[in-house]
Amino acid sequence: MTARVLVAKPGLDGHDRGAKIVARALRDAGFEVIFTGIRQRVEDIVAIALQEDVAVVGLSILSGAHVALTARTVDALRAAEAGDIAVVVGGTIPAGDVARLHEAGAAGVFPTGTPLEAVVTEVRKLTGGDTPL
Template identity: 65%
Template structure:
């Protein structure tokens, strides 16, 4: 019997107009054997959660550069919980000050990956959490 592939939703919440990093992460996850759905730019928390539910993902990975992570990331976590999908692993990345990371983790974001994080570290983190 084949092992279930990890399904990941890569999302760009808020008004960010740059998605190169999100696309690099999405490709690295695909190369590692995961199924990846990319939502595109300027997604609301509601749109992200709706896509996560529709696609039955194991992980929601959000990338943000705008500074709105303190509002948008916890909103996604809360909406997932409200919809009965609190078991979905939520991770984030982008330009996020180190001082903001503890509050994000307290809000339910499992891990935050900053600029320069090796792609292999992101892949391994997700695999370790879900296997």
């Protein structure tokens, strides 16, 4: 079975090039990828994650609101009884915020410059490695 990943752009951030590059890398690695497009509300991201039965929600955030948006997404998934869906976050993330993101419930954190291979490897681990190489 192919693992499904939702790549989402929460908040008012209007730049999606990086998210599209990550989505393509995941797709090329064998994942089924759903891309939300820009300016999504957390509630809509969670609804899409549930509807699409994803294993991972990947948040792409450049706006500086990464800690709050990640925490809100994790909390909303738990409230929807979908706390088993892993949340990863990437984008413009200062090194000092990585631990805060993990504390907020992020299963993976990918600051700007993270190699795509590292993202794919981590998502593969989070999905039980059930995606072909």
